[in-house]
Amino acid sequence: MSTAPGAVRLRDPYTREPSEVEEPPRTLFAILRRIGPGLILAASIVGSGELIATTTLGAEVGYVALWVIIVSCMIKPAVQSEMGRYSIATGETGLEAFNHMPGPRIGGVRWVVWAWATMVVITFFQIGAMFGGVAQVLNQLIPAVPLQVWIVGLAALTLAILLGGHYDRIEKLATIKVCLFTMLTFLCALLLMLNPQYFTWDQINEGLKFRLPGNGLNTAVAVFGITGVGAAELFMYPYWCVEKGYAQFTGRNDGSAAWRDRAHGWIRVMNFDILTSMIIYTVATLAFYLLGAGILHGKGLIPAAQDMIPVLSNMYTATLGPWALWIFYAGAIATLYGTIFAATAGNCRVFADMWRLLGRYDRDDYAARLKYRRRFIWFHTLLPAALILTMQSPVTMVKIGGVAQAAMLPVIGIGTLYLRHKRLPKAVEPKPWITLAVWIAAILMVLGMGYYAWLQIPR
Numbered sequence: 001m002s003t004a005p006g007a008v009r010l011r012d013p014y015t016r017e018p019s020e021v022e023e024p025p026r027t028l029f030a031i032l033r034r035i036g037p038g039l040i041l042a043a044s045i046v047g048s049g050e051l052i053a054t055t056t057l058g059a060e061v062g063y064v065a066l067w068v069i070i071v072s073c074m075i076k077p078a079v080q081s082e083m084g085r086y087s088i089a090t091g092e093t094g095l096e097a098f099n100h101m102p103g104p105r106i107g108g109v110r111w112v113v114w115a116w117a118t119m120v121v122i123t124f125f126q127i128g129a130m131f132g133g134v135a136q137v138l139n140q141l142i143p144a145v146p147l148q149v150w151i152v153g154l155a156a157l158t159l160a161i162l163l164g165g166h167y168d169r170i171e172k173l174a175t176i177k178v179c180l181f182t183m184l185t186f187l188c189a190l191l192l193m194l195n196p197q198y199f200t201w202d203q204i205n206e207g208l209k210f211r212l213p214g215n216g217l218n219t220a221v222a223v224f225g226i227t228g229v230g231a232a233e234l235f236m237y238p239y240w241c242v243e244k245g246y247a248q249f250t251g252r253n254d255g256s257a258a259w260r261d262r263a264h265g266w267i268r269v270m271n272f273d274i275l276t277s278m279i280i281y282t283v284a285t286l287a288f289y290l291l292g293a294g295i296l297h298g299k300g301l302i303p304a305a306q307d308m309i310p311v312l313s314n315m316y317t318a319t320l321g322p323w324a325l326w327i328f329y330a331g332a333i334a335t336l337y338g339t340i341f342a343a344t345a346g347n348c349r350v351f352a353d354m355w356r357l358l359g360r361y362d363r364d365d366y367a368a369r370l371k372y373r374r375r376f377i378w379f380h381t382l383l384p385a386a387l388i389l390t391m392q393s394p395v396t397m398v399k400i401g402g403v404a405q406a407a408m409l410p411v412i413g414i415g416t417l418y419l420r421h422k423r424l425p426k427a428v429e430p431k432p433w434i435t436l437a438v439w440i441a442a443i444l445m446v447l448g449m450g451y452y453a454w455l456q457i458p459r
Helices: 028-032 037-045 048-090 094-098 111-122 124-141 147-163 167-192 201-206 214-226 231-244 246-250 257-299 305-312 314-320 322-357 366-391 394-422 432-455
Strands: none
Touching (some): 048 246, 048 305, 048 322, 048 394, 094 322, 094 394, 111 124, 111 322, 124 147, 147 366, 214 394, 231 394, 257 314
16 A cells, blocks of 8 residues: 555555564453454444343343343354454455355355345444434433434534544444443442342243243344344454454464464454453343343333333433433433444445455555445445434334344354355364354354244244
8 A cells, every 4th residue: 555755654454464463462461452343342232232122122021031132142252253263364354254155146246245235234224223312312401402403413423433533543432432331231230130129030030931022022033133243243343353453463374383373362362352342242231131121111111213212211210310310311322322433333344345345446455445434434324314314213223223133143154154164274273162152153043033034924
């Protein structure tokens, strides 16, 4: 990539030059200083899925679907780790890796690339719902400013943040966002446990009996698709690993023992990153679900359309008191808006890479990659804002995006198994129990969505 005289040259993390090779950290504290991609992913995760979809499921069915939340959070990291392992070992991006899957080519790329793109476009409904959620909070604070004006202002703010932001800025903002609301919601869930009117351990036991939630099945499928690591985040994660430098620090595979040791070292760092983020979003997701099942279901309140934010605020005011309404407002803004910028940043990177796979620019042309990324930021910001201005029903929009992500999970599971057994370098193959975990996760993804599809057949 050429650089004008006097300009600062941006590091291109998508190339693997020998000068960029770096030995991985060995001690726990050194490893923790190099994590980050998972925190960005947690910022994407702890948003519409948790604050809206998870609490709505709890409000609809009570504690009965608790097991859905736990399974959703616990099984996907095995697939996430294998996708990250492949990118670190090969230097290929997530979409580039899945473009190896067998099947027809359309426009020069495999069908799975178009399936991913279709899913992301449908998830614009989710991003639009988050614009609507933040606008509702701001409208509660300053009623004189209409919802539509807040939505337009938020879209403008998003463009300003992302058009000039690279990895480091996004990681810092994501970390602040994740810490702010997760800890407060966890505190509310702890206080909920002290209130027998809304919480008992017998209810928790009922929620762990693997029963389907009846009328809340559609919401449960949406929750399975977007809580924990959703399908969109699974595609994003290899890109954040690449931009953090894990693949670049590993270097090209020269078949040497030194390369193998470096690869295993950076894969170990990545797995710490995944574990850290999993703990964060699992705690947050369970806290949101318990608040929805305990407070909202107990009060007979279900979030919908224009009253979504006022209904959700009951989770805080019922546990902390009326004064906590303002804390909820601040936290809701941080949670939903943080997800807007983190998810948009990730999806735009994958879309820009898709344009490379379609032959629009060369792999080592980082300037072209940045140019396409900026173009997609406009598209990925303005279209979701337009959707919420048209539909004005955040809960419904989150469910639409969630079902689309859930439908993509079997493809991701099968594709990851293909990469693991057909294309992963043998020098970095995981231990047998890890491979078994990937198989179990993929099978559960396929069976879960297959069962849902079977239930939708008219009888």
